[in-house]
Amino acid sequence: MYDGIVQDLIDEFGRLPGIGPKSAQRITFHILQTPAFDVSRLSQLLAEVREKVRFCEICGNVSEQDRCSICRDPRRNPQVICVVEDAKDVAAIERTREFRGLYHVLGGAISPIDGVGPDDLRVAELMTRLADGTVQEVIIATNPNLEGEATATYLSRLLLSLQIRVTRLASGLPVGGDLEYADEVTLGRAFEGRRTL
Amino acid sequence: MYDGIVQDLIDEFGRLPGIGPKSAQRITFHILQTPAFDVSRLSQLLAEVREKVRFCEICGNVSEQDRCSICRDPRRNPQVICVVEDAKDVAAIERTREFRGLYHVLGGAISPIDGVGPDDLRVAELMTRLADGTVQEVIIATNPNLEGEATATYLSRLLLSLQIRVTRLASGLPVGGDLEYADEVTLGRAFEGRRTL
Numbered sequence: 001m002y003d004g005i006v007q008d009l010i011d012e013f014g015r016l017p018g019i020g021p022k023s024a025q026r027i028t029f030h031i032l033q034t035p036a037f038d039v040s041r042l043s044q045l046l047a048e049v050r051e052k053v054r055f056c057e058i059c060g061n062v063s064e065q066d067r068c069s070i071c072r073d074p075r076r077n078p079q080v081i082c083v084v085e086d087a088k089d090v091a092a093i094e095r096t097r098e099f100r101g102l103y104h105v106l107g108g109a110i111s112p113i114d115g116v117g118p119d120d121l122r123v124a125e126l127m128t129r130l131a132d133g134t135v136q137e138v139i140i141a142t143n144p145n146l147e148g149e150a151t152a153t154y155l156s157r158l159l160l161s162l163q164i165r166v167t168r169l170a171s172g173l174p175v176g177g178d179l180e181y182a183d184e185v186t187l188g189r190a191f192e193g194r195r196t197l
Numbered sequence: 198m199y200d201g202i203v204q205d206l207i208d209e210f211g212r213l214p215g216i217g218p219k220s221a222q223r224i225t226f227h228i229l230q231t232p233a234f235d236v237s238r239l240s241q242l243l244a245e246v247r248e249k250v251r252f253c254e255i256c257g258n259v260s261e262q263d264r265c266s267i268c269r270d271p272r273r274n275p276q277v278i279c280v281v282e283d284a285k286d287v288a289a290i291e292r293t294r295e296f297r298g299l300y301h302v303l304g305g306a307i308s309p310i311d312g313v314g315p316d317d318l319r320v321a322e323l324m325t326r327l328a329d330g331t332v333q334e335v336i337i338a339t340n341p342n343l344e345g346e347a348t349a350t351y352l353s354r355l356l357l358s359l360q361i362r363v364t365r366l367a368s369g370l371p372v373g374g375d376l377e378y379a380d381e382v383t384l385g386r387a388f389e390g391r392r393t394l
Binding site: 002003004005006009012013016018019023025026027028029031032039040041042043044045047049050052062063064065068086087088091 | 199200201202203205206209210213214215216220222223224225226227228229236237238239240241242243244245246247249250259260261262265266283284285288
């Protein structure tokens, strides 16, 4: 619809997740028409990011160094490891400021349909980290969906022999939510996990 | 929340229109984790686009040359000019394949609140184009909102002296829409503009 490079840029933006053709067009025109928009900065960051960013050799989180800022932090408790599917989950948990231990990023969840088995995840690396006996508790924080639950079950069985406490994040009603609109499975979990007041 | 450059890239994406912090994070991780994603291409296009893309010296549409592909096309009818607010509107009208004339991009609409007057738009350029008597009809296709209507009224008065036919796109019920859900103003316009069958 547009001449050469403008359409090329719209097409490239349109390939990013969650950006449809209309948004891609809007972004491209924003870049063309906003004098203050520092397009060279975005362009340079994009060129650098794949080169500079690697994954932490210990936990698998994103990092600009061999070890991520959490694994390098001496104030974090090395006796507790929280296992997550994705580096984005690390950021989500960090925002709660509730957890002061270390993380382990699996890089996905077990999903036979997508052909993802335990060997495709960073499970062996987790076992290596647990070998020296420092870790007292593994908190499994995979997503509360089919794949996440399957992964949690698999890991809990695998860790059974190590005499380490294995826990799973609670399922239940979201805070601020409405009981009336909760789905049956969530409401069922909320009953199962009810606590004495 | 993330180390250096990853957070920088999330922040830069978050400054684009329609991209919130969650989408910016999702896009950044897509770029980090998708091997097939050609990040250098996006980076290079961004670097080139501001440099290469200019605005057509005749109509104000985006173009990589002094004159855009529509103004250069000898098959377009030079007797009809469609006046639009924005280059995105040119693309929208081109998609209908209904219009074979030329365009004139105003670069906005009259809006006293935002301090945009006729002098801030490409109105003088339009008058210059109309001076040689080639153009027989000016179709005003500004948006059907307050600013667009004000601009249409202003232009129609300005063109009154030139003995050129001035038309405005029809307002009415959108095709495929539901009469019950149409707002009062649109429904009123649909009555006003009713046609004999």
